[in-house]
Amino acid sequence: MVGGGGSRTVVLVAMTLANAMVLVDQTAVPLVLPSIIQHFGIGSQQVQWVLNASLLPLAGLLVFGGRLGDLIGRRRTFLLGSLVFAAASACAGSAPTFPLLLVFRVLQGVGGALMLPTTVAIVSDAHPPGDRGRVLGLMGGAAAVAGAFGPVLGGAMTSAFGWRSVLLINVPLAALAVAATLRSVRRDPPAAGSHRIDLAGTVSLSVALIGVVFGVAQSQVWGWGSAVVWSALAVGAVAAAGFVLAERRSRNPLLEFALLRRHRNYRAATVGQLLGGMAEMGLGVLFPLLLVLNLGMSPAVAGLALVPTTLPMIFVAPLAGRWYDRVGGRVPLVTGFGLLAASGVLLAAGVYGNSFLSVLPGLVVYGVGLALVLSLNDPVSLDQVPERSHGQASGVSAAAEQFGGALGIAVIYLVFHSVYVVRLHATITAGPLTDLTDTQYSTLRDDIVAAERTGLRPSSFDPAFVDYLHDVRWSSYTGFSAAFLAVAVLAVAGAFATWRWVRRPALDEG
Known part of the structure; x- marks a missing residue:
């Protein structure tokens, strides 16, 4: 895949830049939402669609993007996705109205879905099998570090140049990625066999993922009693069943279930990414x-305090790749999930220390564990799959991570919020303070949300509820602890799946 006038290094840099660009867009845009609210005169519920408008097509079309790369060529698909992403970023950054901004954010998601799975496949094809773990780990780690520092970049650019600059910066970055790709990646060879796209599978999978993501995401806004939420989930479930039927009947399926059945590493990595x-x-x-x-930190200080969760990516990802090249993916991935589980326990216990130092060990262990898991799932997902299906496998892996992210936001926050509210009600009811009416609880909740920028400080809190602050704080710690333990349970499940399925490629039984 490497052209004669280019180099593997240029390929790696170009694909890493493209990977990082999509991830940074996801993490930097939340910092511009207050400015968008002010600019367009909209509400906080409306502005959340700036994120969802990009996330939904990204989650729904990633497998399609990977499969399209297998069928018409990965270089061609990557270039198409880069141009769509750059053009949509330029239009979104100059959108005169909020509805147009949402339309262009949807197109950004489409472009990202064509880019992301092909980046992994292109880098994998450009390097010999013995180096793939190292280079994919390096690419994944560098992109993850860039994404982790997205909030800092978004806040700084918004303050210096306005919110539109956060979207417009994608244009020159995409141009660099395209130029490097044209220089270093050889033209795609003529594809063998049928070029027909599995439209039934593409539509049904997209509807299934979007329905579930939409339903779960909006459950936090409209509540689980909403008919719209349950309708979206039902549509997603029906579409998922339709997708399975369509793939079994298709001569050129979007997702080959036989690959998941036949290659245990691919199956384990997909579960691990989720x-x-x-x-x-x-x-x-x-x-x-x-x-x-x-803990009363400002948003800027809080961003710096999270560096222990992102810094390990710089050092761990390359080492993880070399570890994989030596021993395969089983032991490193089990170790990574084990560290994630340990971090959940450390955070669950440390949160009651009511200080940054008490949670710091958990944050560091979490960063190391996550670096191992996210760096190694990519090479493990490809190490047994035939090269002709690398694009599809990369798309499935990326889709699993995006879908898992949307699901994780809703599920883990739901655990936190449910335990938090139940504990607060029980504490106030059993304590010496006067019990609150439903209306007062609603007002207290609104005051807590308003305090997210200032912290739960008596000096800046509603005087009518200052006496309840102690109960609010410690009830929230119980909610945080429960959520951290939920992550530990997820990590144990990941460790079990990895131990059960992953083997070195030579040991695969087919």
């Missing part, structure tokens, strides 16, 4: 709440 994405994005929502709301 669980890793749940932990990564679920805790990505909770960590800022803990640091800002409970």
